[in-house]
Amino acid sequence: MNVFDQWRNAAVAKPLAESIRSIAGERPIRIMEVCGGHTAAIYRFALQRMLPGTIQFLHGPGCPVCVTGTDFIDRAIAIARAEKTTVASFGDLIRVPGSTLSLAEARAAGSSVEVFYSAMDALEWAVHHPDRTVVFLAIGFETTACTIAAALSEAVRRQVKNFRILSAMKTMPGALHALLSDSRTNVDALILPGHVCSVIGSQPFEFIAHELRIPCVVSGFEPLDILESVRMLSCQLVEHRCEVEIQYRRAVKPSGNVAAQQIMEQMFEPVDMTWRGLGSIPASGLGVRREYSAWDAASLAGKTAPSKEPPGCRCGDVLRGSIRPEECSLFRKACTPDRPRGACMVSSEGACAAVYQFAGAEDEH
Amino acid sequence: MSTERITLAHGAGGESMRRLIRELFREAFGSPELQPLADAALLELDSRQAAFTTDSYTVKPIFFPGGNIGKLCIAGTVNDLSVMGARPVCLSFSCIIEEGLPLAVLEQIVQSAAEEARGAGVSIVTGDTKVVARGECDEIFITTSGIGVRPFGKGLSTDGIKAGDAILINGFIGDHGISVLAARGNLSMQVKAESDCAPLNGLIESILTESAGVKWMRDATRGGLAAVLSELAEDTPCGIMIDESSVPVRESVQAVCELLGFDPLHIANEGKVVMVVENAEAEKILTVMKRDPLGAHAVCIGEVTEDSTGIVRLKTPVGTVRRLHRPAGELLPRIC
Ligand code: SF4
Numbered sequence: 001m002n003v004f005d006q007w008r009n010a011a012v013a014k015p016l017a018e019s020i021r022s023i024a025g026e027r028p029i030r031i032m033e034v035c036g037g038h039t040a041a042i043y044r045f046a047l048q049r050m051l052p053g054t055i056q057f058l059h060g061p062g063c064p065v066c067v068t069g070t071d072f073i074d075r076a077i078a079i080a081r082a083e084k085t086t087v088a089s090f091g092d093l094i095r096v097p098g099s100t101l102s103l104a105e106a107r108a109a110g111s112s113v114e115v116f117y118s119a120m121d122a123l124e125w126a127v128h129h130p131d132r133t134v135v136f137l138a139i140g141f142e143t144t145a146c147t148i149a150a151a152l153s154e155a156v157r158r159q160v161k162n163f164r165i166l167s168a169m170k171t172m173p174g175a176l177h178a179l180l181s182d183s184r185t186n187v188d189a190l191i192l193p194g195h196v197c198s199v200i201g202s203q204p205f206e207f208i209a210h211e212l213r214i215p216c217v218v219s220g221f222e223p224l225d226i227l228e229s230v231r232m233l234s235c236q237l238v239e240h241r242c243e244v245e246i247q248y249r250r251a252v253k254p255s256g257n258v259a260a261q262q263i264m265e266q267m268f269e270p271v272d273m274t275w276r277g278l279g280s281i282p283a284s285g286l287g288v289r290r291e292y293s294a295w296d297a298a299s300l301a302g303k304t305a306p307s308k309e310p311p312g313c314r315c316g317d318v319l320r321g322s323i324r325p326e327e328c329s330l331f332r333k334a335c336t337p338d339r340p341r342g343a344c345m346v347s348s349e350g351a352c353a354a355v356y357q358f359a360g361a362e363d364e365h
Numbered sequence: 366m367s368t369e370r371i372t373l374a375h376g377a378g379g380e381s382m383r384r385l386i387r388e389l390f391r392e393a394f395g396s397p398e399l400q401p402l403a404d405a406a407l408l409e410l411d412s413r414q415a416a417f418t419t420d421s422y423t424v425k426p427i428f429f430p431g432g433n434i435g436k437l438c439i440a441g442t443v444n445d446l447s448v449m450g451a452r453p454v455c456l457s458f459s460c461i462i463e464e465g466l467p468l469a470v471l472e473q474i475v476q477s478a479a480e481e482a483r484g485a486g487v488s489i490v491t492g493d494t495k496v497v498a499r500g501e502c503d504e505i506f507i508t509t510s511g512i513g514v515r516p517f518g519k520g521l522s523t524d525g526i527k528a529g530d531a532i533l534i535n536g537f538i539g540d541h542g543i544s545v546l547a548a549r550g551n552l553s554m555q556v557k558a559e560s561d562c563a564p565l566n567g568l569i570e571s572i573l574t575e576s577a578g579v580k581w582m583r584d585a586t587r588g589g590l591a592a593v594l595s596e597l598a599e600d601t602p603c604g605i606m607i608d609e610s611s612v613p614v615r616e617s618v619q620a621v622c623e624l625l626g627f628d629p630l631h632i633a634n635e636g637k638v639v640m641v642v643e644n645a646e647a648e649k650i651l652t653v654m655k656r657d658p659l660g661a662h663a664v665c666i667g668e669v670t671e672d673s674t675g676i677v678r679l680k681t682p683v684g685t686v687r688r689l690h691r692p693a694g695e696l697l698p699r700i701c
Contacts, residue, residue, distance in 0.1 A: 002614070003616055003620075008681075008683055009683070037626075040626065044681070045681045045682070045683050045685060045687075046681055046685035046687035049686070049687075050683065050684075050685055095374075104372050104374075105372065108370040108372050109370065117625070223681075223682075223683045224683070227683075336380060337380075338374060338379055338380035338381045339380075339381070347626075348626045349626060356690070357690055358687055358688070359687065359688065
């Protein structure tokens with residue numbers, strides 16, 4: 001018996017799925033999840049197959065690698081070309097196609113690109129390579145941003161001057177506001193990102209239930225968590241309630257993690273941010289605070305030519321939940337995780353990669 | 366002339382590597398023995414059945430919990446021969462060493478290799494040494510080749526596989542990949558994982574001696590269990606059904622995988638053999654496996670099915686069924 005078994009148990013899952021069936025009845029329900037971890041779990045455990053066909057999952061802009069724009073990749077490649085400069089990146093990001101190259105291809109052609117699992121590791125690397133400028137590609141939502149804030153604060157404390165941050169960090173509430181108030185978005189209920197909420201709490205999402213009248217549940221990432229969340233959402237819909245409920249109680253409080261929020265506030269400030277698929281959204285990103293501009297790589301990035309999206313790639317539509325990955329004509333043909341054409345095929349949390357890796361032709365409608 | 370360059374994905378054991386091997390190497394070399402692209406080539410030398418294989422080792426770091434590059438390069442080549450039903454006899458040992466490597470480190474690696482070879486009952490009969498300037502390789506790369514004889518004859522192929530056959534594995538998966546990853550020291554977490562790196566020739570030989578029920582086997586190295594099963598499914602006129610709950614995964618390995626978004630079924634092993642066996646012989650073979658410490662946690666993880674030909678299906682712990690694909694994209698470079 002392994003600690004994961006308690007959340008992955010068929011004996012609990014089956015009756016849970018049954019109760020969803022009896023609560024929801026024939027009612028069509030479109031549920032959007034906005035965290036790549038949820039997308040991956042839904043496919044990995046084939047949860048759709050336990051649920052009535054009337055309940056549909058839509059995958060929103062929840063994979064940090066996927067929502068990072070092509071212009072950011074282009075700027076990172078331009079920076080990596082500079083003398084004595086190393087670009088430090090999370091692993092998946094280096095395979096995202098830019099306008100002409102990916103960072104992995106730039107590395108194969110001679111640029112210095114190093115992969116790290118955390119910003120703190122990249123900072124240590126910078127300390128050990130004082131002759132190089134190390135530019136950390138900061139992507140991710142609040143979950144990752146607070147760890148990057150901690151690394152930046154450490155760099156400032158130790159005065160590590162060869163470490164810099166190029167930010168594409170994003171905040172979830174503003175982006176959801178933009179997406180859900182768009183009349184083209186057709187969503188009945190929302191699964192809120194458990195990890196993001198463990199940092200900022202569930203309160204910043206209250207407006208979705210109250211202003212936009214969409215029921216929300218903060219969910220954990222195990223299959224039983226997700227099924228339980230679907231049950232809670234079905235109840236809200238049937239009972240005409242619109243609330244932000246927390247299913248993921250073992251990790252999330254309404255007020256979140258105050259210490260993590262404080263360090264982000266100390267190091268970063270809200271900036272306008274470009275999201276792949278959603279365009280530029282005011283104050284939906286985090287930039288390095290002006291007082292720490294010595295650690296900001298934004299000034300290093302010279303002008304690059306206007307970015308080009310990969311021809312035929314429909315990542316933008318996938319990220320808005322307006323098409324399913326299989327509806328892109330490149331899916332599983334010209335675009336595979338091995339040779340991704342678009343960002344959504346790169347990370348295991350990307351919707352296209354999740355469908356590719358876990359679904360069979362029989363699941364691809 | 367293509368302008369494409371080699372990227373790490375070409376060495377990751379996934380789709381890009383398959384394409385490179387099939388479209389470049391197999392095309393260019395063309396020999397019939399290479400065609401099956403198996404772990405070792407089956408040859409007839411002077412009317413004796415033999416097997417021949419080669420493998421290069423670039424693991425980083427060169428020392429990791431449970432082994433080092435010296436132990437690995439013997440175990441890996443011994444296993445490539447053993448899973449083809451061959452008894453490994455002798456090996457070569459060639460190394461490319463980076464200038465500046467401490468002699469004591471080299472001694473330790475060579476001692477491990479020697480010890481491992483003695484334990485596996487194989488001799489190292491030839492070798493080569495090259496030293497390159499600092500920065501031109503990373504510490505040490507080793508290539509071993511091996512020759513084995515085949516006392517058990519042909520027998521092992523996907524031809525005899527039929528619906529109902531059982532699929533066995535000799536223990537926990539993912540230990541090697543995760544222990545090497547953790548040893549790189551960039552995980553920022555404490556991981557209790559030790560590589561399963563070990564020569565399996567003893568285990569395999571006892572099984573082949575005591576039972577004629579083994580139809581096919583492979584060691585689940587790069588690409589993990591998923592890659593081996595996909596290869597199996599593509600080579601048989603049947604389907605494969607795996608029960609995920611029965612696949613042994615240590616909690617520590619599972620935890621790292623969950624955190625980093627890896628699937629343990631995709632992670633490399635260096636001491637795991639997957640066998641397709643006749644159903645009636647499965648219990649007996651499991652008993653033989655369990656007698657050996659390298660098979661203490663052996664289990665049946667699934668079966669061959671009549672339907673869903675050519676694909677691997679997996680029953681998830683919540684009871685749903687989905688497809689299992691081979692891993693794609695760059696997973697973990699320099700894992701072996
Ligand atoms: S299948 Fe590939 S090209 Fe199509 S939307 Fe997804 S990532 Fe983009």
